[in-house]
Amino acid sequence: MPKKLSFTVKLSLWAAITWFGARIYGFRLESLAPFAVWICGTWLSYFILILAWRILGRKWFSPLKDLPGPKVCSPRGFTRTFGNIIFQNASAIFDEPLGTQITNWVNSIPNEGLLHFHGFMGTEYLVATSVESLSDVLTNRSYQFQKTSGLRRYAERFFGRGIVIQEGDEHKKNRKSFVQVFNQRQVDKLKPILSSKATQIVQHLSKKCVRDNEKTEKLATIRVNEFAKLISFDVMGIIALGMDFNSILDQNLEIFDLFQTLFASDSLKKSHFMWHNCAPPWLVTMFPSDIDRQMEFAHEQLRKSLQQMIPEKLASLKSTDLSEEDILTQIACSGSFTHEEIIPQIVTTLAAGYESTASSLSWTLCCLADSPETQVNLRQELLEAKGAKDALDEEDYERLPLLNGVCNEASRLYPTFAMTLRKAICDTYISGRLVPAGTYIAIVPRAINRAHHLWGPDAEQFVPERWIDRSKPEAPKFNATGGASSPICMLSFLYGPRSCVGRSLALAEIRRVTARIVESFHIQKSGTSIPQPTGWLSSGPPPDLDLLFSLVE
Numbered sequence: 001m002p003k004k005l006s007f008t009v010k011l012s013l014w015a016a017i018t019w020f021g022a023r024i025y026g027f028r029l030e031s032l033a034p035f036a037v038w039i040c041g042t043w044l045s046y047f048i049l050i051l052a053w054r055i056l057g058r059k060w061f062s063p064l065k066d067l068p069g070p071k072v073c074s075p076r077g078f079t080r081t082f083g084n085i086i087f088q089n090a091s092a093i094f095d096e097p098l099g100t101q102i103t104n105w106v107n108s109i110p111n112e113g114l115l116h117f118h119g120f121m122g123t124e125y126l127v128a129t130s131v132e133s134l135s136d137v138l139t140n141r142s143y144q145f146q147k148t149s150g151l152r153r154y155a156e157r158f159f160g161r162g163i164v165i166q167e168g169d170e171h172k173k174n175r176k177s178f179v180q181v182f183n184q185r186q187v188d189k190l191k192p193i194l195s196s197k198a199t200q201i202v203q204h205l206s207k208k209c210v211r212d213n214e215k216t217e218k219l220a221t222i223r224v225n226e227f228a229k230l231i232s233f234d235v236m237g238i239i240a241l242g243m244d245f246n247s248i249l250d251q252n253l254e255i256f257d258l259f260q261t262l263f264a265s266d267s268l269k270k271s272h273f274m275w276h277n278c279a280p281p282w283l284v285t286m287f288p289s290d291i292d293r294q295m296e297f298a299h300e301q302l303r304k305s306l307q308q309m310i311p312e313k314l315a316s317l318k319s320t321d322l323s324e325e326d327i328l329t330q331i332a333c334s335g336s337f338t339h340e341e342i343i344p345q346i347v348t349t350l351a352a353g354y355e356s357t358a359s360s361l362s363w364t365l366c367c368l369a370d371s372p373e374t375q376v377n378l379r380q381e382l383l384e385a386k387g388a389k390d391a392l393d394e395e396d397y398e399r400l401p402l403l404n405g406v407c408n409e410a411s412r413l414y415p416t417f418a419m420t421l422r423k424a425i426c427d428t429y430i431s432g433r434l435v436p437a438g439t440y441i442a443i444v445p446r447a448i449n450r451a452h453h454l455w456g457p458d459a460e461q462f463v464p465e466r467w468i469d470r471s472k473p474e475a476p477k478f479n480a481t482g483g484a485s486s487p488i489c490m491l492s493f494l495y496g497p498r499s500c501v502g503r504s505l506a507l508a509e510i511r512r513v514t515a516r517i518v519e520s521f522h523i524q525k526s527g528t529s530i531p532q533p534t535g536w537l538s539s540g541p542p543p544d545l546d547l548l549f550s551l552v553e
């Protein structure tokens with residue numbers, strides 16, 4: 001079967017079908033109604049032929065058809081047979097919570113590193129499930145797999161052309177500059193700023209506890225995801241732009257709302273993205289929705305502010321001799337980008353870091369609320385490390401085994417980017433298997449992070465201990481792979497040349513805020529269990545989830 005029908009072949013096919021349609025329906029017609037029947041009939045024939053070609057052709061002739069995979073699951077609300085033929089397992093791609101079906105397949109279908117399934121109109125998907133297949137997609141041949149055109153179009157329209165959606169040589173070149181901006185020395189310089197922000201958060205929470213409940217227990221109900229977003233917004237302001245928005249103190253909330261409009265990933269955004277992904281671009285442009293307008297407005301406002309800030313930053317730098325640590329300054333001074341290129345890079349970085357860090361922090365606090373024993377042990381670890389000091393040293397946060405275990409385990413169980421898709425741009429190989437160009441590869445951090453064959457039978461439970469090496473009981477230390485055979489088994493930040501450049505920074509922030517909160521508060525659930533993740537691209541706890549914070553005496 002040919003890999004791709006060229007445009008000329010498609011056009012000839014279309015012309016032939018139209019001609020046949022005309023022969024069948026058209027030549028005997030005299031009025032307008034039959035003419036409409038002719039048009040519809042022609043297109044229906046065309047549609048059925050393409051459908052049969054795409055669905056049955058791919059099913060019968062696919063070189064991947066012998067790979068194990070799931071049976072077709074019936075999409076809800078559609079007549080079984082018709083729905084099955086058209087949609088097949090497409091619901092696995094837009095699942096809620098994202099990646100749940102694929103996680104079940106990975107844990108229930110025996111395979112040797114690759115699962116295979118068909119999606120909408122017979123589109124072929126592979127799921128990489130072993131260290132070898134993941135290494136091929138994410139490191140060895142990473143530039144042969146690109147992000148989907150739907151995602152790139154969407155991100156470019158609303159965030160601009162930043163590193164997250166760049167491919168090939170353009171990505172390689174810009175990645176080098178980003179790696180320099182986010183290097184360890186740079187992150188180390190930002191750590192004291194993160195610590196002082198964490199202190200401010202705790203002071204604010206303490207006041208809230210007293211304010212909310214003066215008479216009885218000092219208890220406050222915190223809408224955890226909302227709260228984490230304010231923290232993340234303030235921290236992104238500091239690290240990306242060099243300014244503290246102080247939204248945690250109710251300042252600059254109008255800029256926070258712009259961030260929310262642009263970057264928040266809720267269920268409305270999911271349908272918005274699905275529409276942008278599935279409908280032809282001209283149709284999307286022709287019928288702009290309210291969300292389109294709001295996001296474009298927010299993007300424009302952010303762009304204008306950045307446009308104003310860049311020359312000011314560069315001018316102030318001449319006098320301060322490059323002492324500022326924020327990403328905007330660093331990118332502006334790297335000399336790798338023009339003024340116009342800096343803006344989309346910054347907006348994309350904000351998009352990549354804002355919601356993801358907020359969700360990871362929320363999940364860490366939720367997991368601790370669900371595991372009171374871990375909370376007590378962690379408080380103990382923090383108290384012992386602090387000893388007679390006023391506060392932990394910066395190195396303590398990176399060293400303490402349970403603190404690191406808790407943060408890594410929460411982010412393993414609840415990866416904020418639960419699934420991402422790639423498309424093979426040429427014929428290539430994964431685990432020695434030929435993969436034809438055009439095949440989609442589902443990289444599913446939720447499934448890999450919870451895979452029993454990689455993490456053991458307790459893969460779906462919260463076990464911070466797996467990250468602690470107790471081979472020397474008197475000196476337990478952090479185990480960077482969590483007991484898995486390779487670091488690639490923990491995919492929350494992905495792996496290889498397209499992995500998260502902000503990983504160290506995000507973890508440094510989460511550690512500091514978590515440690516300061518656990519030192520000062522007991523965290524309790526308000527319901528009976530931890531809820532399921534919600535959201536489109538990044539999955540966080542439901543927006544209305546409350547946690548109860550009470551002051552530690």
Ligand code: HEM
Nearest residue numbers: 163164352353356357360417420493494498500501502506
């Ligand atoms: C816990 C928080 C975070 C998580 C879970 C996370 C996760 C990820 C993941 C999974 C990717 C790869 C996306 C893909 O290719 O499909 C990514 C890319 C990226 N992240 Fe993060 N991220 C976090 C925080 C941050 C922060 C704080 C920043 C910056 C301040 C940041 C900047 C970036 C950038 C620039 C990329 C694009 C890298 C590239 O394409 O080469 N991230 N992140």
